[in-house]
Amino acid sequence: MPKDGGIGASSKRREDVRFLTGKGRYTDDINVNGQAYAYFLRSDVAHGKINSVDTSAASAMEGVVGILTGADFEGVGGLPCGWQVTDRHGQPMQEPAHPVLAQGKVRHVGDPIAMVVAESLEQARSAAEAIELDIEELPAVMDMKAALADGATKVHDDLTSNLCYDWGFVEENREAVDEAIKGAHHVTTLELVNNRLVANPMEPRVAVGDYNAATDDSTLYTTSQNPHVIRLLMGAFVLGIPEHKLRVIAPDVGGGFGSKIYHYAEEAACTFAAKQLGRPVKWTSSRSEAFMSDAHGRDHVTKIELAMDAEGNFLAIRTDTHANMGAYLSTFAPSIPTWLHGTLMAGNYKTPLIYVNVKAVFTNTVPVDAYRGAGRPEATFQLERVIDKAAREMGIDPVELRRKNFITEFPYATPVAVEYDTGDYHATMDKLEEIIDRPGFAARRAESEANGKLRGLGINCYIEACGIAPSNLVGQLGARAGLYESATVRVNATGGVVVMTGSHSHGQGHETSFPQVIADMIGIDESQVEIVHGDTANAPMGMGTYGSRSIAVGGSAMVRAAEKVINKAKKIAAHLMEASEGDIELKDGQFTVAGTDKSVAWGDVTLAAYVPHNYPLEEIEPGLEETAFYDPANFTYPAGAYACEVEVDPETGKVEIQSFAATDDFGNIINPMIVDGQVHGGLAQGIGQALLENCAYDENGQLLSGSYMDYAMPRADDVPFYQVDHSCQTPCTHNPLGVKGCGEAGAIGSPPSVVNAVVDALQSAGHDVTHIDMPLTPARVWSAMNGG
Amino acid sequence: MYEFDLERPTRVEDAVKLLSDSVESQPLGGGQTLIPTLKQRLASPERLVSLTGIDSMKGVFTDRGGTLRIGGATTHAEVAAKAAYPGLSELAANIGDPAVRNRGTIGGSLANNDPAACYPAAVLALNATIGTNAREIAADDFFQGMFTTALEEGEIITNVTFPAVRTANYQKFLQPASRFALVGVFVAKHDDGVRVAVTGASNDGVFRWSAAEEALNGDFSPDAVAGLDVPDGDMISDLHGSGAYRAHLVKVLTGRAVAAA
Known part of the structure; x- marks a missing residue:
């Protein structure tokens, strides 16, 4: 019997009443008496030396309250990075300055140069057009591998190179992994790109800064996922405002997906300007600005090798990844390709030896940071893709190969420093195979063939680590915050x-x-x-x-x-x-x-x-x-098995998802309906990454996908009706609710399912295609079918 | 956007007068291209002359002989609902989303001549006539390259007339982000021959694929075009597909349009 209240009940979301009737109170709904409006003049070149910024004509324009440039922020701190990674030689990462407004150089399209505050937004925009910029364009650093070559143009002149860090994990395993791979019966290798994404929450970012001269109190209203963190970072590191004099309010926030974790320049600029100019200052991002100023996600280039014995037992994994940091280090950027990625490379499998190498690289692009899943989708994608490829090469059923290598005894200490407390990977896989009627696939494939379509089935597992902890451990790993x-x-x-x-x-x-x-x-x-x-x-x-x-x-x-x-x-x-x-x-x-x-x-x-x-x-x-x-004793480890069935139109390369099933073990569940919704949303974003979304730059650093005309978000008709099951439950052993977390699972587990399915479909028609880089647009699939 | 004045005349003559006086003016149909352009401050007319208040420019009319006349200020939604004419109502029903279809107009779309818009393919394949306040222009003369038409400064599309056709079909392959046509092919079989018009594919905008027309005049079947080569020299190549891919799609979609017609 479904409960009608309390833990385990699908209570209706009470907040939806206000969200669905237009009664939410978002940051842009907040107007402070006497407020002026900010507009940011942003760089339209990817890389350039600022010779001069002349605001004299603009300052005299109608309605202008004040104009701030990089020079006005020389007395305050830069935007801080909240995680210091130590490289494989024991050295700290290279950490460039990140000024609130550009100083000396602009480093990506969208880098803010000046902030114009005026009585109206239109007046601010007009004045921004009257600012005279003298910027000497420099070569754009775009390709990560080229950026690391000797003599490459440097994004930051005061750093020794464009390399942020060269991280090895676990460094002590390096030689043993090399040996194991050398002596293995079979090694499957896969090179792939994890495509750069833009989070695109429905609500763009907004900041309203207010200052009360009588009390010396500052208030920031902002679209944030963590107002206390913003108060600490902005107060202590940027503007020098003690926390008791700074209040940060993040009211109703219309989605974040990670992109609203970080402390952004506009928050500090609005708070600072409110005091300097004696007026509350409001800034609302346009969608176009969001594309070039919200932190992006993913953007890894990876080579993974999986070594097996003759029976398909996993012996070792070696990975080599280039991770794009963008032009500056966003708040938690360094942790994503390292501690949230390397630690998950064991997946659901008992591989005894793993070595992960990650080179984080500065380029003239928007900074990259956590986006739904953050490191874990990148780990899952490469692992579950290489296992699928290995299964074909070894002639073993892809589900059997996974089952053969499943971790079955808990707690389980992986060779990549984490200990899974509990789980039952066979149970979620059993449930999945039952839901998807795997034996019926051959008949479904035949039916698709009769309609001129190629049908494919992709199955994979995932494991996630949620609730990063404990604080004393993550402190040792470089976190500059408690968790x-x-x-x-x-x-x-x-x-x-x-x-x-x-x-x-x-x-x-x-x-x-x-x-x-x-x-x-x-x-x-x-x-x-x-x-x-x-x-x-x-x-x-x-x-x-x-x-x-x-x-x-x-x-x-x-x-x-x-x-x-x-x-x-x-x-x-x-x-x-x-x-x-x-x-x-x-x-x-x-x-x-x-x-x-x-x-x-x-x-x-x-x-x-x-x-x-x-x-x-x-x-x-x-x-x-x-x-x-x-303060938790450990991460939690949700895990599951996902399956996707696709039809590919062999004439056009268009992929249509026919079904998608997700079996997740989230431990105990408070509200099953909300969990279903979280999985649905994650799946939509994972399918978006697999089939549609791609943040692309040209070689000069211009953003090619700077609006919805070119950046494809998943729409309702791009995704199927999902089959979601979370009846397999192994409760977390170390928190009082036995819960694990469900927000990111869908986005982590689903991209490999889609790609595995498309590759399966193409292979079924005799195409020698072992991988296609995401997004699997019709053009890319057609190209792969026609020799690349 | 910059400041501008807005006029909303109710008669064609008044609109034409406003567009030809000394104030720098731009006609405004449904605004589905112009308004975003203004918002981005990429255009700065002193005055907009809205055409949507002119009742004589609205409506969908079919005569007994099968000729269809659509007012220049008629929305896509109205064409989708009322055009009893092969291929056309489906085409209109799949432009953009409901908000676009309830604002955007056929006259606005044709005057803009976006290289990925749907209507130009229909007008060209159906050999329609574009009626303006001053004259009538044959479809073959109207489209003159992307974003370029035969319209003179201040000339307004008052109506579009589609002659009776035996059969017709439009196949649109979506650009995944914008859902404009990555490639769209409109095939029309007239009493005096087949016309095939392609949108979305070429740097020159909408064009007729004459080799396919010739082949289909002999044999109106998908097989007739299967062996043809599509000229790919002028094909658009971008994030969403290479010129070669677009050329390939032209052939595939032409075959599908013939099969569905």
């Missing part, structure tokens, strides 16, 4: 509960799912619980939402705080019922004394906490409010 989460559980006198969480909801449905947990713990209705988030003035210092961490880390912090509240409430109840605290039980909103018929209601206890007339004041304080900070 705990916080929650305050405040119980009101009449029994209602408000949870203030450091997690941020920008589409994930926390306002629905978090109350389900509290409702279950206390035994009250979900409607009695409210979630507050997104404002540093209200919520305790939290780290925000990314990496599928919210329920696993933020939810656990909330549980810990609620446990403290319940323990205190039990003390009060014991006093009220004149019983021993150890005998008090809480169930269905009633405190009872074990073995008696005494009871007192939740509301009576909460009232007593705030009207402490009959209350043990000498033992406990009045009130009922507790805060907890939760």
